[in-house]
Amino acid sequence: MKTTTKTAKRSGARAPTARTKEAVTRRAPRQPPASAYFIEELHDRPERHTLAVIVDNEPGVLARVIGLFSGRGYNIDSLTVSETEHAKHLSRITIVTSGTPMVLAQIRNQLERMVPVHSVTDLTAGGKPLERELALVKVASSGQDRVEALRLADAFRAVVIDATVDHFVFEVTGRTSKIEQFVSILAPLGLIEVCRTGIAAVSRGAETD
């Protein structure tokens, strides 16, 4: 199990998005820095990490986890949950979150001390994990747009899982960036509905999480 605690390493983190940059400037000090902590805090940029949380699949367990995030003001960028070991009634919750290293360590510790939580693994701490998402995309169009949508779907290796003369439903899997791109390209071609699963992730290599 890779359960390294402090995630000072930034190699795995993505470049801060426009939103996170803004958050950093907003935290500018009102008073001049008086100690090392203050300066250190300024240097701590938010990082995006993917956590795998193994929990007992009992009623209310998801509410506990989500309640922790909302109650303590942590971010949830993506959340995916399903029972993964039926015999043991274990569910795996994959959470993509962002925060400073100090906040990320807090999130891990806060999760770990919850009674139904078996383990918390920071997949990003051990390098970039494998992350995939599935999207169902409904497109209603006719004529040239319809042909173009089908051609693009093919380029993205999306599969048609439902169709009439008026619409297609595509199933597409891949990294979040690919899904984003696919959805945005289809927008002018009659896109009417999107459903996404959120991120499922595992670490690379033979080790388990």
Add this chain to the structure above:
Amino acid sequence: MKRQMTGAEMVVQALIDQGVKHIFGYPGGAVLPIYDEIIQQERVRHILVRHEQGAGHAAEGYARSTGKVGVALVTSGPGATNLVTALTDALMDSIPIVGITGQVPTHLIGNDAFQECDTVGITRPCTKHNWLVKDVDDLARILHEAFYVASHGRPGPVVVDIPKDVQFATGTYAPPNHVGHKTYHPRVEGDPAAIRAAVEMIAKAKRPVFYTGGGVINSGARATALLREFVRTTGYPITSTLMGLGAYPASDPQWLGMLGMHGTYEANHAMHDCDVMVCVGARFDDRITGRVNAFSPGSRKIHVDIDPSSINKNIHVDIPIIGDVAHVLEAMVAEWKAMKSKVDKVALKAWWRQIDAWRARDCLAYRQNTDVIMPQYAVERLYAATKDKDVYITTEVGQHQMWAAQFFKFEEPNRWMTSGGLGTMGYGLPSAVGVQVAHPKSLVVDIAGDASVLMTMQEMSTAVQHGLPIKIFILNNQYMGMVRQWQELLHGNRLSHSYMESLPDFVKLAEAYGCVGIRVEKPGELDDAIAEMIKVKRPVIFDCRVAALANCFPMIPSGKAHNEMLLGDAVKADTLGKTIGKEGKVLV
């Protein structure tokens, strides 16, 4: 031994098997089957309160003063929601309590049935864990698990919500098994490498300070003994949070007094200027740190805590040690001896000289008054009259609480029950009820304020019913004193709704409840009145009329550092002079 019984019987049997002698509760429709079992046995004594919040706080006082788990039994709906304040209070202060709540029958859950509420949903963020029992065959296991979770690791409140049909249903009861919990295994032994590094750092310190908290008391008598041994071996100064008072004797020369917002000048300056800080069972709360980026800027910090989420939450520490205080201190003391550690005597002497200079400021000094009782004086006299007795002190929240912490000197742990984290006005009176139930022969005093005490005053009736001779020592200044102090210092002395108009006559109120009322207005009468209060073997409401506009100092104003404390005299000279009118000046 496994046996068949009803869910209601299981509740009582589980309490017996968990060694519970007393529970605090209030009956209602959804817990009637359990109450029907309670009256048919004598091993668990039920204390009927007057409001479910009182049951929760009484369970807290019981737990805090004994080190055992406190139990509250309440009904569904309003019973459960009234318990929420006490649960949150226990969560913030790490007090082990088990709340047992009745629930509407399972087939009615979600139907907006009479006295239904989503108890597990409401109490999820204010408990360590909670359970809704849907099958009677799970009940025994869940009850035992509840006691385990409440008392292991960082202690805290739990709730078991039991629908009425589950209480009636028959199932298999199993006694507690000690096989262990499926997932919850808090670490108690500290990492030996970290302990070694910590001991080395402690030995090399030039300006050390021990900063201890409620975790020491929660860890038990062994932790207190080890802390005393270690601190005395090193000869280092020690301060403590509000929650940790009593772990180290206040009469000891190494004791600096409480730290934090209303802590002593010497304690806060020692924290600010130290080079090694040894935090044991405390959590760098914002009332302690002041402005975090100016908190003890030159020190390396060691943090012993059983809860990993307390580490690096507010303040970055250099050596975190996750474990139970007693286990870690035992290892530290052993390591100290094994390494034949010696302290730097020259540096320590200079450090103590500095600390003595801070002490010489006599930060708790106040201006004595011959006409009006100063609240500080009242606490001092109470302390003088009770220090040689077997005494337990509870408090409400506000100025009186801080004066109690500053002027009452605690020599032993578990003698001081106060609402620290949540700051619950109305905690002290029901808490005193719980303490008195646990220690029927001891003297239990709630140092109270006139505003706080009215929040849970109805529990006087509980005290009278159960023959609990608690003493409610009200420092009556006719204000919400702490609110008024903040308004005076920070809001231009505009005393918005902090004056307690139409206060009851506390002496008559005492008589109405069937207990004893005493009123004192002059400093000269105070000692005799306190002696009388102690002598009376019945509950007493002691209305101590004190100076109305006295302020609680020293004080670190919000957003300031430890070395930017306001001392009483300095404030009187400038800020207060400008903000207080003629009338106010006469009284201060």
